[in-house]
Amino acid sequence: MTALLEVEDLRITFATRSGTSHPVDGVSFSVARGELLALVGESGCGKSLTALALLRLIPPPGQIVPGSAIRLEGTDVLALGAAELRSIRGRRIGMIFQDPMTSLNPVFTVADQISESVRAHQRVSKSAARVRALELLQEVGIPDPVERLDNYPHQMSGGMRQRVMIAIALASEPELLIADEPTTALDVTVQAQILELLDRLRAARGMAILLITHDLGIVAGRADRVAVMYAGRLVEEATTAELFARPSHPYTKGLLASVPRITGAVTRLQPIAGTVPAPTAWPAGCRFHPRCPASLPRCADDDPPALAVGDSHRMRCWLAASGPS
Amino acid sequence: MSAPLLEVRDLVKHYKATGFLARKTPPVRAVDGVSFTVGTGETLGLVGESGCGKSTVGRTILRLQEATAGSVCFDGKDLFALDASALRQARRRLQIIFQDPYSSLNPRMTVGDAIAEGMEIHRLAPRGEIPGRVARLLEEVGLDPAYAARYPHEFSGGQRQRIGIARALAVEPAFLVCDEPVSALDVSVQAQVLNLLADLQARRGISYLFIAHDLAVVRQIAQRVAVMYLGRIVETGPTEDILARPAHPYTQALLSAVPVPDPTTQRLRIVLPGDPPSPSNPPPGCPFHPRCAHPDKDARCSSDRPLLHTLGRGQVACHHAARTP
Numbered sequence: 001m002t003a004l005l006e007v008e009d010l011r012i013t014f015a016t017r018s019g020t021s022h023p024v025d026g027v028s029f030s031v032a033r034g035e036l037l038a039l040v041g042e043s044g045c046g047k048s049l050t051a052l053a054l055l056r057l058i059p060p061p062g063q064i065v066p067g068s069a070i071r072l073e074g075t076d077v078l079a080l081g082a083a084e085l086r087s088i089r090g091r092r093i094g095m096i097f098q099d100p101m102t103s104l105n106p107v108f109t110v111a112d113q114i115s116e117s118v119r120a121h122q123r124v125s126k127s128a129a130r131v132r133a134l135e136l137l138q139e140v141g142i143p144d145p146v147e148r149l150d151n152y153p154h155q156m157s158g159g160m161r162q163r164v165m166i167a168i169a170l171a172s173e174p175e176l177l178i179a180d181e182p183t184t185a186l187d188v189t190v191q192a193q194i195l196e197l198l199d200r201l202r203a204a205r206g207m208a209i210l211l212i213t214h215d216l217g218i219v220a221g222r223a224d225r226v227a228v229m230y231a232g233r234l235v236e237e238a239t240t241a242e243l244f245a246r247p248s249h250p251y252t253k254g255l256l257a258s259v260p261r262i263t264g265a266v267t268r269l270q271p272i273a274g275t276v277p278a279p280t281a282w283p284a285g286c287r288f289h290p291r292c293p294a295s296l297p298r299c300a301d302d303d304p305p306a307l308a309v310g311d312s313h314r315m316r317c318w319l320a321a322s323g324p325s
Numbered sequence: 326m327s328a329p330l331l332e333v334r335d336l337v338k339h340y341k342a343t344g345f346l347a348r349k350t351p352p353v354r355a356v357d358g359v360s361f362t363v364g365t366g367e368t369l370g371l372v373g374e375s376g377c378g379k380s381t382v383g384r385t386i387l388r389l390q391e392a393t394a395g396s397v398c399f400d401g402k403d404l405f406a407l408d409a410s411a412l413r414q415a416r417r418r419l420q421i422i423f424q425d426p427y428s429s430l431n432p433r434m435t436v437g438d439a440i441a442e443g444m445e446i447h448r449l450a451p452r453g454e455i456p457g458r459v460a461r462l463l464e465e466v467g468l469d470p471a472y473a474a475r476y477p478h479e480f481s482g483g484q485r486q487r488i489g490i491a492r493a494l495a496v497e498p499a500f501l502v503c504d505e506p507v508s509a510l511d512v513s514v515q516a517q518v519l520n521l522l523a524d525l526q527a528r529r530g531i532s533y534l535f536i537a538h539d540l541a542v543v544r545q546i547a548q549r550v551a552v553m554y555l556g557r558i559v560e561t562g563p564t565e566d567i568l569a570r571p572a573h574p575y576t577q578a579l580l581s582a583v584p585v586p587d588p589t590t591q592r593l594r595i596v597l598p599g600d601p602p603s604p605s606n607p608p609p610g611c612p613f614h615p616r617c618a619h620p621d622k623d624a625r626c627s628s629d630r631p632l633l634h635t636l637g638r639g640q641v642a643c644h645h646a647a648r649t650p
Binding site: 042043051157158159160187188189190191192193196214215216217218219220240241244245247254255256257258259260261262263265268269270271272275276 | 372374375411419471480483484511512513514515517519520523538539540541542544545568578579580581583584586587588589590594596597599600
């Protein structure tokens with residue numbers, strides 16, 4: 001597999017009254033063609049900002065720090081001018097968000113909004129764009145697509161709106177779809193529908209997906225690889241089977257022990273002590289050390305680099321240096 | 326067996342349409358005949374998706390909204406027959422915590438004042454003893470007693486939920502309605518709050534009505550579970566029975582949609598078609614029949630509404646339900 005997207009040492013800075021913070025601080029990963037990479041973490045870990053940075057959509061006063069690199073098949077995304085950026089945004093990289101109601105325009109019909117996306121990327125007539133919109137609605141599994149074309153967003157359920165958002169993103173046949181918590185606002189049965197749709201589209205189109213989520217459950221059995229984020233950094237990265245079989249970073253282990261299970265014996269949950277620190281107050285050394293049950297004396301001062309745990313399995317933890325746990 | 330602490334019988338809550346089309350618009354049948362009991366020191370999980378009426382059940386029990394019909398018997402008293410002052414007395418024993426601790430705490434009240442308010446209203450302690458009691462409550466929910474002087478905005482979501490719990494406990498309730506108390510929290514914090522609720526129950530013998538959409542969370546905390554669909558309970562019984570061998574096709578689908586953080590488990594995935602129907606225009610017969618994939622589905626399902634009947638240790642409302650041994 002060749003790398004479609006490469007992110008190297010991505011740092012994002014926010015200058016605020018309470019000081020400068022780096023909510024994303026040295027993140028590197030790559031996504032191959034057709035691959036599904038899951039970026040997992042809790043609120044405030046920087047996963048959504050990382051996604052926005054890929055399309056250069058960081059809201060001010062946030063900035064990408066010089067020295068960061070984002071490459072789409074070798075093209076330096078951070079060096080592009082406005083016109084060239086448009087040829088990537090929404091065209092080669094599509095994006096869907098958690099809340100489809102706020103991303104859709106309430107005063108335009110579904111047909112208008114999908115056609116707009118079609119015509120932004122292809123020179124076609126309005127009627128041809130409408131035909132394409134209908135095909136896309138069918139592809140994302142909306143029942144009665146002919147009638148639904150002239151619906152407004154408020155006439156649809158949350159699951160349908162997310163399907164419309166996916167249709168808009170697909171209009172340009174992107175090579176990479178960034179899905180930022182695409183099912184978090186949906187009920188579980190609707191979540192299952194949308195995830196099944198994403199799986200199907202990925203298989204049919206060979207489209208790569210960067211799935212951003214807090215839910216390890218939707219990652220298992222879906223993602224090819226998983227990257228776990230904590231406090232602005234990737235703390236562990238591995239293939240999905242490897243990560244769930246041998247979670248190694250104490251944070252990843254803690255997350256897995258916190259999730260209530262639907263099968264097996266009911267035992268007391270083992271939560272991670274404390275809370276995620278704010279980006280303005282990240283501790284020195286390993287950022288997880290104040291909450292870590294396995295921390296060593298050096299963890300308070302020495303920031304661990306990404307160390308190999310096994311084949312294509314890395315983590316930022318000194319335990320990796322002391323051999324397998 | 327002694328009488329249950331709380332007995333809800335045939336609870337109905339309809340919302341009438343207002344405005345000039347009101348006479349033509351059918352009422353929204355948010356809760357349409359719900360009955361259950363909760364014993365002392367017991368937790369009943371009330372599970373369902375958005376709009377199934379589970380939160381309305383919780384609110385009508387406390388008379389935060391007046392029910393359309395039915396009765397709620399708490400501690401031998403008919404709550405719906407109480408006058409305002411008797412209701413206030415009853416509410417001391419019957420408290421509620423909400424999903425969103427951000428909006429349920431007064432931002433201009435210190436945490437200490439918010440916790441003390443209920444004790445003052447019900448004159449539970451002389452003024453001089455109140456600060457000591459507030460400090461003990463903060464400790465009991467795992468917070469620093471010094472936080473009493475701070476304001477809600479200074480706390481994280483998990484800490485605010487702990488404050489909400491301390492506030493409810495201040496009046497020494499026998500029964501706590503927990504309306505999606507961990508849905509807005511990150512997994513690691515969710516586990517902390519679930520453990521806290523379990524500890525408080527073990528220590529104080531409080532009963533919970535635990536309203537949630539997440540079956541895995543309910544499994545962690547509830548001895549019995551009731552599954553709601555479109556304003557009615559479709560299946561109820563001991564949690565272990567219902568989750569190990571769900572009998573109602575809706576419970577089966579809901580369970581199969583729960584994401585499991587383990588890529589090695591092979592599970593049957595039932596993806597339900599469509600969205601739940603509107604509670605103002607429920608389908609005739611079984612409310613679930615338009616989405617049901619039961620192999621024995623027949624004409625009776627679309628004409629006769631199935632009533633809850635006993636099956637094993639639980640009850641189920643389905644013409645064709647059978648619990649495999």
